[in-house]
Amino acid sequence: MNIWILISMALILSYFLGILDIDAITKATSNLSKFVSDLYIEQDLIPDALHAVGETMLMAAFGTVVGALIAYPIASLSAHGITSRWISVIVRGIANILRTVPAIFWGILFVIMFGPGTKAGALALAVYTSGYLSKFFYETFENVNKEHYEALHSLALPWMVLAKALLKHSEKQIVSHIMFMFEYNLRTAAVLGIVGAGGIGYYITQYINILNYSAAFTFFIVVMIFVFIVDGISYVLRRRI
Amino acid sequence: MISEKESIIMYEYAVETKGLKYAYNSTPLFEGIDLNVKIGKCVAILGKSGSGKSTLLRIINGSIRPLRGEVRVLGVNIYNGHMNGIRRRISYIPQSLGLVYNMSVLENVMLSKAADNPLRASLGLWKSEYVDEAMEILKSLGLDDKAKRKINRLSGGEMQRVAIARALMQRASIILADEPVSNLDDDNARSIIHLIKGLTGRGTTAIVVIHNKRLAEEYMDEAYYLGNGLLERVW
Numbered sequence: 001m002n003i004w005i006l007i008s009m010a011l012i013l014s015y016f017l018g019i020l021d022i023d024a025i026t027k028a029t030s031n032l033s034k035f036v037s038d039l040y041i042e043q044d045l046i047p048d049a050l051h052a053v054g055e056t057m058l059m060a061a062f063g064t065v066v067g068a069l070i071a072y073p074i075a076s077l078s079a080h081g082i083t084s085r086w087i088s089v090i091v092r093g094i095a096n097i098l099r100t101v102p103a104i105f106w107g108i109l110f111v112i113m114f115g116p117g118t119k120a121g122a123l124a125l126a127v128y129t130s131g132y133l134s135k136f137f138y139e140t141f142e143n144v145n146k147e148h149y150e151a152l153h154s155l156a157l158p159w160m161v162l163a164k165a166l167l168k169h170s171e172k173q174i175v176s177h178i179m180f181m182f183e184y185n186l187r188t189a190a191v192l193g194i195v196g197a198g199g200i201g202y203y204i205t206q207y208i209n210i211l212n213y214s215a216a217f218t219f220f221i222v223v224m225i226f227v228f229i230v231d232g233i234s235y236v237l238r239r240r241i
Numbered sequence: 242m243i244s245e246k247e248s249i250i251m252y253e254y255a256v257e258t259k260g261l262k263y264a265y266n267s268t269p270l271f272e273g274i275d276l277n278v279k280i281g282k283c284v285a286i287l288g289k290s291g292s293g294k295s296t297l298l299r300i301i302n303g304s305i306r307p308l309r310g311e312v313r314v315l316g317v318n319i320y321n322g323h324m325n326g327i328r329r330r331i332s333y334i335p336q337s338l339g340l341v342y343n344m345s346v347l348e349n350v351m352l353s354k355a356a357d358n359p360l361r362a363s364l365g366l367w368k369s370e371y372v373d374e375a376m377e378i379l380k381s382l383g384l385d386d387k388a389k390r391k392i393n394r395l396s397g398g399e400m401q402r403v404a405i406a407r408a409l410m411q412r413a414s415i416i417l418a419d420e421p422v423s424n425l426d427d428d429n430a431r432s433i434i435h436l437i438k439g440l441t442g443r444g445t446t447a448i449v450v451i452h453n454k455r456l457a458e459e460y461m462d463e464a465y466y467l468g469n470g471l472l473e474r475v476w
Contacts (some may be wrong), residue, residue: 145337147335147336147337147339148335148337148339150299150302150304150333150335150339151333151334151335151337151338151339151340152339152341152352153304153328154302154303154304154328154331154332154333154339155328155329155332155352155353155355155407155411156328156329156356157352157355157356158355158356158359158362158363159359160359160360160362160363161352161355161356161359161362161363163363164362164363165341165344165352168341168343168344169341169342169343171343
């Protein structure tokens with residue numbers, strides 16, 4: 001694809017969206033600098049922010065672990081060549097629904113069921129994660145070296161044992177997917193708070209609603225630092241796997 | 242399920258192929274391959290790289306279908322019969338051995354018995370009599386002290402022995418081994434071929450793709466050369 005075509009498309013689309021309006025850009029820049037200049041970190045809120053980060057990490061960890069546990073049997077039944085074609089088509093369809101519905105919608109559903117708080121957020125993440133990880137898992141199973149797969153297949157293994165053998169064979173990739181999902185869930189958990197599903201997003205939303213942007217900014221900075229730290233640790237661990 | 246006794250009584254041939262034709266990416270690989278391997282024979286398939294030796298084994302194993310032709314294993318047409326029953330009588334050892342690297346030696350051997358109780362097998366809860374049988378087999382192959390070791394911590398020769406141990410545990414009637422000794426030194430290669438030959442003495446049939454003509458001459462009952470799309474008997 002020609003880069004100039006992409007640039008032309010971007011310019012045309014920007015024009016129709018009004019983004020190329022110089023006056024609007026100037027005013028936006030001025031608004032941003034005024035907004036940023038009023039922001040500061042409220043140090044007395046840091047302990048509350050750390051508590052909120054702890055809640056967020058708990059939600060993300062629960063969502064990832066439980067999601068992975070649900071994803072494994074779904075992936076085993078979805079992967080081509082483990083069970084019959086019909087079963088894999090149907091189960092894959094269910095997994096697609098779990099993944100296609102955005103996490104925030106699952107958050108809303110569980111808030112309706114359980115009320116606002118971390119429980120709703122954790123369950124929403126578990127359901128969303130199961131859909132995502134099942135796809136990662138079954139694609140990993142299907143990409144196992146053909147020779148290996150044929151040798152295992154020649155043992156006429158029952159589907160759950162074949163799935164276990166494929167899981168053990170692809171352990172490194174599976175662990176890598178789970179770690180990636182934990183990083184992703186940490187970010188998503190922060191957002192779920194917008195719909196009342198607990199975590200640091202809940203507190204940020206509350207402060208924005210009462211126009212206390214500095215408090216919201218404080219919580220935002222704390223969670224960003226933690227996300228960077230977790231990303232860094234996860235990157236190092238994944239390279240070592 | 243056909244018992245081994247029945248197969249010996251009913252069938253003279255462990256493997257029969259008739260008129261096999263296969264092409265790879267529209268390039269003909271072989272045309273009209275006829276191969277008849279009697280029960281209890283140890284047969285070598287020789288040939289240059291790319292001649293289709295591995296493909297022939299995969300067709301016999303039922304992993305891929307030929308464009309034309311028939312394959313019978315223990316008298317059963319593998320495209321008409323119930324393949325699972327026959328599949329459990331075949332131990333296919335590809336070049337990569339097909340072992341699960343993150344499982345232990347014992348776990349890999351036990352996979353042969355997984356069909357007896359899938360749920361227990363998937364949880365790693367094996368019957369004690371199976372574990373005892375597996376340990377006996379590993380002991381006979383000099384691997385009992387490595388039973389708990391993961392496959393990726395074994396040497397090439399040891400991995401080959403584990404693949405054979407799994408075939409023994411499976412009580413396979415037919416072993417299809419694709420270049421089982423290509424990455425081994427002379428001593429290890431000889432001991433592996435000697436092991437496979439020993440199994441045929443108990444009624445198992447072995448079809449082995451091998452490049453080492455000297456070892457083939459020493460151990461194999463029959464040998465065929467696959468080249469230019471044709472299979473010719475050498476001895």
